[in-house]
Amino acid sequence: MSNCDKVLHHIYEYLNTHDVTDALSDEIREHLEKCRHCYDRVTFEKRLLERLRRAGGAPCPETLKKRIETLVKNF
Amino acid sequence: MDEPRRQEFHQKALPLLNELYGVALRMTRNPQAAEDLVSEAYARAWKSLDQFQPGTNIRAWLYKILTNTYINAFRKKHREPEKVSMDAYERIEDFHFYNRIASQAGKSPDPFDSVVGKLTNEQFEKALESIPDEYRAAVVLYDLQGLSYQEVSESLEVPLGTVRSRLSRGRSLLQSALWKHAEDAGIVKHNGGDSPRWVKPLNYFFKSKPGTENVKSA
Numbered sequence: 001m002s003n004c005d006k007v008l009h010h011i012y013e014y015l016n017t018h019d020v021t022d023a024l025s026d027e028i029r030e031h032l033e034k035c036r037h038c039y040d041r042v043t044f045e046k047r048l049l050e051r052l053r054r055a056g057g058a059p060c061p062e063t064l065k066k067r068i069e070t071l072v073k074n075f
Numbered sequence: 076m077d078e079p080r081r082q083e084f085h086q087k088a089l090p091l092l093n094e095l096y097g098v099a100l101r102m103t104r105n106p107q108a109a110e111d112l113v114s115e116a117y118a119r120a121w122k123s124l125d126q127f128q129p130g131t132n133i134r135a136w137l138y139k140i141l142t143n144t145y146i147n148a149f150r151k152k153h154r155e156p157e158k159v160s161m162d163a164y165e166r167i168e169d170f171h172f173y174n175r176i177a178s179q180a181g182k183s184p185d186p187f188d189s190v191v192g193k194l195t196n197e198q199f200e201k202a203l204e205s206i207p208d209e210y211r212a213a214v215v216l217y218d219l220q221g222l223s224y225q226e227v228s229e230s231l232e233v234p235l236g237t238v239r240s241r242l243s244r245g246r247s248l249l250q251s252a253l254w255k256h257a258e259d260a261g262i263v264k265h266n267g268g269d270s271p272r273w274v275k276p277l278n279y280f281f282k283s284k285p286g287t288e289n290v291k292s293a
Contacts, residue, residue: 058096
């Protein structure tokens with residue numbers, strides 16, 4: 001497996017940060033400093049996930065907050 | 076209920092309410108069902124608080140309860156899980172969205188700003204909603220909420236290998252749906268004859284209409 005293939009194989013684990021060893025994470029980071037192709041791709045996926053996270057920003061309704069606070073108080 | 080545990084629940088579980096509601100909304104695709112689901116999950120967490128080890132990860136524990144509650148309610152409603160045609164999936168490459176953008180926007184200084192930046196919150200949510208439930212749950216928990224493979228595996232009650240394959244398929248389906256939204260919004264060019272057949276009807280993936288199923292408190 002080439003370095004590029006390895007980075008692409010572990011890209012989501014690297015972004016999640018669980019499930020990669022420190023050694024692998026360092027290896028990927030070093031590769032990204034040298035390889036523009038992989039850097040662009042990883043950055044794209046990272047920003048895409050950040051954007052997706054922000055897209056669903058509906059706050060918890062007040063009625064639900066009250067329901068749960070009541071539950072915790074009264075039990 | 077002893078007081079330290081009650082305090083721990085107050086300090087650590089209640090601040091996660093917004094986050095858990097957001098995930099519940101993405102799982103159920105329905106605000107009322109999401110409220111019922113979160114309410115039920117907190118009630119269960121509160122009742123089984125003696126099983127929680129103080130000092131361990133309460134966030135992962137709550138996700139597990141939330142997801143288990145959802146799956147059990149969901150399984151009662153649906154005998155058969157939704158299935159994605161493997162033929163449809165095989166046509167989607169890894170990093171589909173990036174590759175399609177890169178092939179079209181070669182001259183664009185930043186493909187992210189020129190395509191992703193133009194998609195609306197609603198288009199992102201619609202794309203996410205279009206993925207079958209079990210794939211969407213894996214993507215939301217791992218890629219968006221940052222749980223580990225092990226935590227997702229325990230939440231969804233499936234082996235690690237299944238978590239990985241659901242993530243892989245879920246991401247591919249999500250990326251192809253995002254591309255479709257970008258095409259429909261005129262942000263990128265339709266590829267005409269080059270467009271694979273599966274791109275057209277996203278509803279093809281569903282047996283029932285999304286958003287019509289309610290999760291009832293068990």
